[in-house]
Amino acid sequence: MKDSLNATDITWRDITSLDELSAIKDDWCALNTRCEKGNLFTSPLWNSIWIETYWQSHWQLQVITGWHEKKLIAIFPLYRQLQKHGFTTKSIFPLGTGEPESSEVFSEYFDLLLHPHYEDIVLPALAKKIKEFKADQLCFRAILTDSHLSALFKKVFNYSAIASHSRYIVNRSIWSLTSLSKNTRSRYKRAINQLTNIHAQFCWVEPEQYENFVTSLVKYHQNRWQEKGQHGAFFHKDFTAFHQTIRNNSVSNPVKMSAIVVAGKPIAINYYLADDTTLYFYQCGWDETNYAKFSLGMSLHLWSIEHCEHQYYDFMMGGNNDSYKAKFACQRLPMTNIKINLSPNKIMLTKTLKKLGLK
Numbered sequence: 001m002k003d004s005l006n007a008t009d010i011t012w013r014d015i016t017s018l019d020e021l022s023a024i025k026d027d028w029c030a031l032n033t034r035c036e037k038g039n040l041f042t043s044p045l046w047n048s049i050w051i052e053t054y055w056q057s058h059w060q061l062q063v064i065t066g067w068h069e070k071k072l073i074a075i076f077p078l079y080r081q082l083q084k085h086g087f088t089t090k091s092i093f094p095l096g097t098g099e100p101e102s103s104e105v106f107s108e109y110f111d112l113l114l115h116p117h118y119e120d121i122v123l124p125a126l127a128k129k130i131k132e133f134k135a136d137q138l139c140f141r142a143i144l145t146d147s148h149l150s151a152l153f154k155k156v157f158n159y160s161a162i163a164s165h166s167r168y169i170v171n172r173s174i175w176s177l178t179s180l181s182k183n184t185r186s187r188y189k190r191a192i193n194q195l196t197n198i199h200a201q202f203c204w205v206e207p208e209q210y211e212n213f214v215t216s217l218v219k220y221h222q223n224r225w226q227e228k229g230q231h232g233a234f235f236h237k238d239f240t241a242f243h244q245t246i247r248n249n250s251v252s253n254p255v256k257m258s259a260i261v262v263a264g265k266p267i268a269i270n271y272y273l274a275d276d277t278t279l280y281f282y283q284c285g286w287d288e289t290n291y292a293k294f295s296l297g298m299s300l301h302l303w304s305i306e307h308c309e310h311q312y313y314d315f316m317m318g319g320n321n322d323s324y325k326a327k328f329a330c331q332r333l334p335m336t337n338i339k340i341n342l343s344p345n346k347i348m349l350t351k352t353l354k355k356l357g358l359k
Contacts, residue, residue, distance in 0.1 A: 002129035005118070007125050010073070010265040018051065024065065027072035031113050033276075037147065040275040041107045046253055047077060047095045050107070053242040054099040058082055062092070064129060073115035080135065088349050089343075095097075098139065103236035105243075106146045106282075108142035108317055108335075112150050123148065136343035143318050145334040153338060163334030164339050168315035169278075169304055170326035177302070179329035186300050189293035198262055202303045205257035205269075209244075210247055213257055216267040218286030220286055240252040246273075258304040260286075260296060270304055278312040301328060328357055 013019050025044045033036035040046055059079050066074030077095040083087055091098075096107035114122050128150065143149055145161045153159040177185060205213050218234045225232035234240055247255050256272040256279060268286035272279050286296040303326070307311045316327045317335050326332075342348045 005068070005121055007121055009068055010121060010125060011283060011347070012125070012129070013067065015065055018055070018060050018061060021061065021063055021077075021192060022048070026285045027076055028113075030180065031072050031075060034115060035113045036116065037109075037111045038279065039109050039278065040254055040273055041096060041109050042111060043275070044077045045249065046107065049106065049242060049245050049249070050099075052245065053105075053238055054103075056326045059344060063095070063236060064126070065073060066118075066125070068118065071115075071249050073118045073169065074113065075125070076112040076126065078307055081350055083350070087346070089137065089239050089346055090135045091133045091139055092133065093232065094173070096277055097141055099238070100236075102231070103238040105239060106142070107317075109147075110140060110142070111143060111144070111147040113150070114148060119148075122127060123152060123155070126152060130156050131170050135343070137345050138340040140338040143336055143338055147338050149231060150336070150338075153340065157340055159338070159340060161336040161338060163320070164335055165317050165323070165335040165336050165337070166320050167333040168318050168322065168328070168330040169333065170313040171313075172308070172311055172313060175198065175305065177306070180302075181327065181329075184298070184327050187295055188299060191299045194294050195299065200260050200262045200267070202300070202307075203258065206252065207255075207258050210257060211257065213259060213266055213269055214247075214271075216266045217257075217271055217285040220269070222274070222285075224285065235301060246275065256306075256308075259299060260300055260303075267291050269299045270300050274310060277310060278314050279308050279310040279336070283315075298327075 025048065028044040030211075033353070035042075059081055060078060062078045064074075064076040065072060073287040078092050079095060079098075081091045081093060081098055083091070092106075094110040096105075096110060099105065101335060112126070133256065138153075140149065142165070143161070145163055150161045153161070162168045177188070180188070197253065202268065222234055227316070243255075247253060254273045256274050258270045259266045259270070260268040267290070269284065270281060271283040273282050274280065284297060284300075315328070318325045
């Protein structure tokens, strides 16, 4: 079938309304599951909750979809942000990103989704469409350098992505405690002995207990960051609302939690998101007041890596010299933030006006 296809066999449709996007949710979900590069953050579940929480009426949806025989074979979910400074700048973002930094939910690994049988036809066609974009700037953060997106921008703009960050991920099929450094193994053994002496228990939290554990997680997390003079991730109501909606999803709740508990009280909690293959470490909190010397963070990570049911344990994006994540013997995959200025003079003027405090 693939050999007989050509570009004219693909029907392209731009989706510009939220109702239209909602109508293809099942098709999008099926394609996300089929694609090797599909993940939680490219799923309609994640993006629909992001839209529910962050969408602004002056944003403009521009989702490019490709169809063959009524089957969705490509989706490139984008939108435009318009900013007025006496003139208007148009910036294109992928869905799931571009919300205010103070309430950011850190969507990562965005990519356009392509049915594997159609890649050779779809990518050149998309390249032509991107050249026709009427925008001043393209903004894509936390992108894997081996993504379809990186290849597409290389083709269209001769843009070579610089690996500014890394994805830190454990493939549990080839990982063991012996992969760790001798020093890390010694620290872990010492921490386990300390925790055993106070009758601490490691566990996966049951879903019916999530809200109770989240209360402790937020308290521990916020205390730690506020002592450093920072707001902490749970400062903004939109961030909290986003995750409340995620946990309340009756169809597919991607939240997982592990914890260390003493006398029925959690003293350390890891908050995860999950899809079929991967457990994504997202946030954490622990009792630094009473257990500062127990290496709780390291211990809970290592226990969770050993005992999770997923193939991959993903620490997500970190700096290239991120020693905290590197100590867990992760594989490192190059990542980048992409910003392409299509109207460099206008973007430069916009930055200047912002620095001067002018809107």
